Amino acid sequence: MNRTERTRILIENGQHEALEFASQVINSHEVEIIFEPKEVLVMVKLRESARNSLCYLGEVLASEAMVRVEGKAGLGLVKGHHFELALALALIDGAYEAKLALSDDWDKVLVGLGQQLRDRQTLAACHLARSAVNFEMMVD
């Protein structure tokens, strides 16, 4: 599982698990906090479709933390004000970068959480499907 998919699953459907994973890292490995969680802005860069040019849409508030796990830097970044989660994500990112054995067990959990997320989105898509337009041609 790559970093993009991992962070997506943890943020969208694994916040409780992220805190649990982080506590495992803290309890068993050397951890250094590079900086504590803080609020930052992320400017959204967009490719618009009329001229295919780039523009800025606006800024998103996010929480950011950075740590070092066994000498490897880890980033925690999550939209909104979620300091505890940002720190947990940083520890997990660092743990993966340090290739800790712990992370092998996490992958199985993440696969399950990813499936749950897909199931939830599928159900939402089924509900939304009720509002899909079914045009009927009127024929003489």
Place this chain on the structure above:
Amino acid sequence: MGYVAIKGGQAAIEEANRLVDYHRVKSGRYLDVETIKAGLKPLVDQVMSESSLYDEDLAALAIKQAEGSPEEAVFLLRAHRSTLPRMYYSETVDTRNMRVMRRISASFKDILGGQILGKSQDFRHRFLDFDLVNETDATVAKTIASFLDLAPEPEPLALTAIPKVIDYLAQQGLYHYPPLDDATPDDITKKSLSFPSSRSQRLQSLTRGQSGAVISLGYAELRGFGISNHPNIGELRVGMIPLEVQGLGREEPYYFGEIEVTEVECFVAKEVKDEQQQVTKTFDIGYGITFGHNETKTIAMSILDYSLEQNDKAHPTSNPEFVLLSIDSVESTGFISHLKLPHYVTFQSLLDGIRSIKEKKV
């Protein structure tokens, strides 16, 4: 007449502020932030869009503090935003990756991926619902249950990677994709808007423009004060777009959340000359995108985008200086509000001038 420094009014100002605090809660009732987020989503979206800062919690807090005034809430959020460091730029967002929650076209009936009405007030009768006066936890629970109890369609809709309507237009040879333009965009929050403006400056100004102003100028365009009298909505989408950054310079991007946006591509027919210099017709695209679910503003943005691209100063809505310098919420409300500030010296000077003219006439 010389200038005279004066001071005073400090105690009165403190009391005026105290009155604001008192009147916000004088009924003994108050709104909490979660209630504002849950029940006033269009207002939260409007404030996020106009303040150019996406955060539902902060927008709801600003609305609470501003007692529901969008202009004041936007002012608060813009001020707060200026205290925060910008640490990242996102990876370039491609709205083709949107997880769509609503999608319609007014140009084609049958579009690949289908028309999905989603959540929309468009089809509601505009009658006041007096049942809402006596809404209770029980009636709310009943409304939720009645929706969830309905059997969902057995097959989910494909909501991601849906082809765009412009793809269909291109297949028909009626639209040609412009080449990718990777020029670094200008950022009006770092360097003030200047003229002639760049496309990125115009789009950034329009997307954070005051909703009423953008809509009114878009309407003026349609009423004959602009060059496109009736564009067609090629596609209107509302949905979630994933956001990623290149965290710590690593190859794999870092996902940090998703945001809701509204996107509109409007089609405008225009005359062009072909290779034989014969006049023919093709389509041009006006583009609109905003934070949150803001359909009317986004449609108006797409109209104004097209209009401003023509840079035809004979029409007010094609004049970037007129449009872009008029639509910003903080700038326009701030300048209008400054008229309330003491202008004693300038007004006395004006009076002196008028008196002097009158005396000379006598």
